[in-house]
Amino acid sequence: MDQIQSYINEHKDRFLSELCDFLRIPSVSADSRYKEDVARTAAFVRDSLVAAGADHVEICPTPGHPIVYAEKIINASLPTVLVYGHYDVQPADPLELWDSPPFEPVIKDGLIVARGACDDKGQVFMHVKAFEFMMRNNLLPCNVKFMIEGEEEVGSSHLGDWIRANKERLKGDVILISDTSIIANDIPSIDVGLRGLSYVEVEVTGPNRDLHSGVYGGAVANPISILCEMIAKMKDENNHITIPGFYDDVVALSSADRAELNKAPFSLDEYKRDLDVNDVHGERGYTTLERTGIRPTFEMNGIWGGYTGEGAKTVLPSKAYAKCSMRLVPNQDSATITRLFAEHFERMAPEGVKVKVTPHHGGEPVVTPTDSVAFKAASMAMEKTFGKKPIPTRGGGSIPIVALFEKELGLKSVLMGFGLDSDLIHSPNEHFGVFNFLKGIETIPYFFQQYAELSKA
Ligand code: BES
Ligand code: MN
Ligand code: MN
Numbered sequence: 001m002d003q004i005q006s007y008i009n010e011h012k013d014r015f016l017s018e019l020c021d022f023l024r025i026p027s028v029s030a031d032s033r034y035k036e037d038v039a040r041t042a043a044f045v046r047d048s049l050v051a052a053g054a055d056h057v058e059i060c061p062t063p064g065h066p067i068v069y070a071e072k073i074i075n076a077s078l079p080t081v082l083v084y085g086h087y088d089v090q091p092a093d094p095l096e097l098w099d100s101p102p103f104e105p106v107i108k109d110g111l112i113v114a115r116g117a118c119d120d121k122g123q124v125f126m127h128v129k130a131f132e133f134m135m136r137n138n139l140l141p142c143n144v145k146f147m148i149e150g151e152e153e154v155g156s157s158h159l160g161d162w163i164r165a166n167k168e169r170l171k172g173d174v175i176l177i178s179d180t181s182i183i184a185n186d187i188p189s190i191d192v193g194l195r196g197l198s199y200v201e202v203e204v205t206g207p208n209r210d211l212h213s214g215v216y217g218g219a220v221a222n223p224i225s226i227l228c229e230m231i232a233k234m235k236d237e238n239n240h241i242t243i244p245g246f247y248d249d250v251v252a253l254s255s256a257d258r259a260e261l262n263k264a265p266f267s268l269d270e271y272k273r274d275l276d277v278n279d280v281h282g283e284r285g286y287t288t289l290e291r292t293g294i295r296p297t298f299e300m301n302g303i304w305g306g307y308t309g310e311g312a313k314t315v316l317p318s319k320a321y322a323k324c325s326m327r328l329v330p331n332q333d334s335a336t337i338t339r340l341f342a343e344h345f346e347r348m349a350p351e352g353v354k355v356k357v358t359p360h361h362g363g364e365p366v367v368t369p370t371d372s373v374a375f376k377a378a379s380m381a382m383e384k385t386f387g388k389k390p391i392p393t394r395g396g397g398s399i400p401i402v403a404l405f406e407k408e409l410g411l412k413s414v415l416m417g418f419g420l421d422s423d424l425i426h427s428p429n430e431h432f433g434v435f436n437f438l439k440g441i442e443t444i445p446y447f448f449q450q451y452a453e454l455s456k457a
Helices: 003-024 032-052 121-136 159-165 223-232 255-261 268-275 288-293 334-348 373-386 401-409 434-456
Strands: 055-060 067-072 080-086 106-108 111-113 143-149 174-177 189-194 196-205 297-305 319-328 354-363 391-394 413-415 431-433
Touching: 003 032, 003 111, 003 121, 003 434, 032 055, 032 067, 032 121, 080 121, 111 434, 121 143, 121 434, 159 401, 174 373, 174 401, 189 373, 189 413, 196 223, 196 334, 223 297, 223 319, 255 288, 288 391, 319 334, 334 354, 373 413, 373 434, 401 413, 431 434
Parallel strands: 080 143, 080 174, 174 413, 189 391
Antiparallel strands: 055 067, 067 143, 106 111, 111 431, 196 319, 196 354, 297 319
């Protein structure tokens, strides 16, 4: 199987130039102005899967953006790996902070710079190219199915229905996902947990119209001040979230598990230096790795209201708004948390204002097994290509569909990602290391080989 190295050497320029073609199509799922581009991107994924040798390649429409499905069944008695990924990307703004245009990929200093380079087009494309290699060399050892969706960044709201309608076709043994990170290029790791998400928007209304802040100021509730007070009360002096019942369902980790988690290589100094902060900030009694991996959070994502234009305007605004998200950990339920937040927020509101809470998409937390055949296969594959056994870690982000796959298909996932936390996903200048892209292509065929091998036993 060392053929994969020579295959990569021979084809890497083509792989990179095809990836750039993929990255050039602005598949921003959140913005309806890009609907046609999202559709073109689905067609690009379809065409690359066809070219790589997949059968039954299909663009499946949904009420939102389409899902690309493909498969290669070599023998019904062999195990089947379902590869999941997403071809949609986050909006590129703020555009002025990019060093080069987000949809004009450049390869510089070993980095592929473009929106979606790491999250998740680059990682999806590793699978397409690894599959191409296995097909062209007659090395595909089991069946494979691909489902590459176009709505992950907006909450995968139509994927649930599509899975339920396609249960038969999606029969398989494990889900393989590359949409997470490793600790460092010389410290491979595999996420064994993802946090859930509850996302809400709030609106606070004071007077029925914007007022002169001199004529009325001091006598009428200012919705911006009230909103700030309410938000400030969401955490106590220990940065513990004060929403009643918020922690009720959280499963506490044993001290042994916490000690294990904290063994992962992590330098607080480097972390602070990288972010240019003189200290970290978070829930008292927990380390940074615990705060992002195993503890739930309450974060403000945006807050606005009143006058924010040039100069000064003396106004007492009628309304103030905020978007808040809560990351959830195992056993918390996003609908319950959203309800607890809404009840608390409404209860807290003082006389003189009205509040409205609008829930957005949510998702459930997951932990993935480390004693499964698929995890072992991923671990062995990474050990083979990185020369080091990967460390199991807890990722702080969310891929809501993972819990849904488990619920609807009864399938566990393996989160074999190849990005780095420093890849600036969702930020200006997102990039993906050429090293990481090629390492993924190299590792994936070993995963298939090991998985097929271990499944026989
Ligand atoms: N790929 C990320 C999630 C991720 C990144 C997990 C890094 C672990 C490490 C995914 O595309 C993402 O951004 N998810 C969103 C949730 C979604 C509902 C918008 C997130 O985590 O905010
Ligand atoms: Mn992603
Ligand atoms: Mn993302």
